[in-house]
Amino acid sequence: MSAGAAARILGFEADGKTREAGARARSRPHAGSRRADGRHAVRFVLGVLIPLGLVLGWELATRAGLTQGRLLPPPSRVLGTLLALAQSGDLRLHVQATLLRVALGFVAGAGLGILAGAVTGTVPLMRHLVDPGLQALRAVPSLAWVPLFILWLGILETPKVALIAVGVFFPVYIGVSGAIASVDRKLVEVGRIFRLSRWALARRILLPAVLPGTIVALRTGLGLGFLFVVAAELMGASEGLGYLLVEGQQFGKPDQILAAILAFATLGKLADALLVFLTRPLLRWQDVARDVL
Amino acid sequence: MLTIQDVSKTYADGTEALTGIRLAIPPGEILALVGGSGCGKTTLLRLVAGLDTATAGTIRLDGAAITAPHPGVGLVFQEPRLLPWLTIAENVGFGLAHLPRAVRRERVAHVLARVGLSAHGTRWPRDLSGGQQQRVAIARAFVADPVVLLLDEPFSALDAVTREDLHRHLLALWAETRPTIVLVTHDVAEAVALADRAVVMRPHPGRIHDTVVVPRPRSGDSDVAFAATRSLRALLDASLGRITERAAVPA
Structure with missing residues (x-):
């Protein structure tokens, strides 16, 4: 017997339809991707409107002689400096150095954060043992570790990566352990009814349930990674975007400082977008307000 | 045969949720547990499901303790x-x-057809209405081919039309393999529509007040159903300590 035939014989297809129509209307249209593209374009224009206006106004004000542009160089000069840095190959060198530090620090910090969050979130004994100490350490401003890291780890790459890792660790740890703590007991009971083993329960219910919270925590961690790479490079580096900042200050080159800031903003945004892009397929199921607002 | 032998449940805070529950439910019977809130219906169901453990007494399915x-x-x-x-x-x-x-795919397709949701297999739960989601939940329980199926007020959040619709789906699924069903409800009409036997429970502490047998066959407006509804209402009122004229009013 086909599915439709079975439904007809039992007589629920017909009267079920009207009520199902409401549910169908709520689900997103699958066709009309052109309209979705149009909406994206409008949203993009809205997003860049204010920054673009400011940049233009700034440029025009300098051209009109309203400001001299010595301490506040016009956007054209900042872009010119950035371009020159790119052409000489210096920019690539600095970007590579910064990205490598962020990547290493992020992987170490996020990995440890997820591990610690998972262990304290699922094993009560470990939570009571470890969590209070970590919370106390969290209260220490991360930059306060800098002198100690330099004493312990030298002045090369290790203390920089360690500082970034510390900065990334805490938001990821807090986010993951919080996500585990807020897993719906009712869904766990569904797992118990189907007699899932501890491992299966973790894999089939806990893991997907904590995924959204974990991804938000990773994004926060990544943002802090970029925050701390600047701090790490300000304390002494011979390459990296942070080094460009310091050098720009020492030699009075505000255009270089702004070019480095621009590069930081671009890198941070791109890294975050990449993280969102990579994790989006994992969260397709979410029923969130973002889609309707 | 599902047997509940002198089961009591006292929670850690000293609340006596159930005391001296004794029931024998033959295979294929649909049993309704009816009662006001706080009479331990859900507690009893959780004990049978093995989610909680009884303080005293045993629950057995075909001789094996749960x-x-x-x-x-x-x-x-x-x-x-x-x-x-x-x-x-x-x-x-x-x-x-x-x-x-x-x-797996074949069995899932079969029960989804039985609950009229064949076209929705690839959708997310968020795309379905409350009634449709509860149909999926019923399908999920039936697909594992249970000997005993426990239902904890599964239709209480739904409107009357949807509820009757789900009653039909439930009976259609039940007719295939005839599992024992224990249905917790506070809705007398629902108990009469679905159950072979309705057990009325009373609170403080939760215990069995009385039992009404609902003979088959019947439809919602038959004399049998009407009489069963009336006696069940009267018992429910009495179990809650309410004396009403409803029982005394001539039909």
């Missing part, structure tokens, strides 16, 4: 409790992970 969730016992909760990250078909097949993919 102390933890049992492969032959399915449970439909008051809310659908679908896993939001799985599609409808994946939700229905959640308890069949041990079966080969082809078998």
Whole structure:
């Protein structure tokens, strides 16, 4: 017997339809991707409107002689400096150095954060043992570790990566352990009814349930990674975007400082977008307000 | 045969939720547990499901004591409790992970057709209405082919039309393999529509007040159903210590 035939014989297809129509209307249209593209374009224009206006106004004000542009160089000069840095190959060198530090620090910090969050979130004994100490350490401003890291780890790459890792660790740890703590007991009971083993329960219910919270925590961690790479490079580096900042200050080159800031903003945004892009397929199921607002 | 022998449940805070419950439910019977709130209906169901353990007494399914969730016992909760990250078909097949993919797909398709949701297998739970989600939850419990199926007020959040619709789906699924069904409800009409036997419970502490047998066959407006509804209402009122004229009013 086909599915439709079975439904007809039992007589629920017909009267079920009207009520199902409401549910169908709520689900997103699958066709009309052109309209979705149009909406994206409008949203993009809205997003860049204010920054673009400011940049233009700034440029025009300098051209009109309203400001001299010595301490506040016009956007054209900042872009010119950035371009020159790119052409000489210096920019690539600095970007590579910064990205490598962020990547290493992020992987170490996020990995440890997820591990610690998972262990304290699922094993009560470990939570009571470890969590209070970590919370106390969290209260220490991360930059306060800098002198100690330099004493312990030298002045090369290790203390920089360690500082970034510390900065990334805490938001990821807090986010993951919080996500585990807020897993719906009712869904766990569904797992118990189907007699899932501890491992299966973790894999089939806990893991997907904590995924959204974990991804938000990773994004926060990544943002802090970029925050701390600047701090790490300000304390002494011979390459990296942070080094460009310091050098720009020492030699009075505000255009270089702004070019480095621009590069930081671009890198941070791109890294975050990449993280969102990579994790989006994992969260397709979410029923969130973002889609309707 | 599902037997409940002198079962009591006292919670850690000293609340006596159930005392001296004794019931024998033959295979294929649909038993309704009826009663006001706080009379221990849900507690009893959770004990049978193996989610909680009784303070005293034993619950046996075909002679084997139930102390933890049992492969032959399915449970439909008051809310659908679908896993939001799985599609409808994946939700229905959640308890069949041990079966080969082809078998799983066939069984899922079969029950989805039975609850009239064949076209929705690839959707997410968020795309379905409350009534549709509860149909998925019922399908998820039936697909594992339980010997005993427990239902904890599964239709209480739905409107009357949807509820009757779900009653039909439930009876259609039940007719295939005839599992024992224990249905917790506070709705007398629902108990009469579905059950072979309705057990009225009373609170403080939760215990069995009385039993009404509802003979088959019947339809919603037959004399049998009417008489059963009336006596069940009267018992329910009495179990809550309410004296009403309803029982005395001539039909």
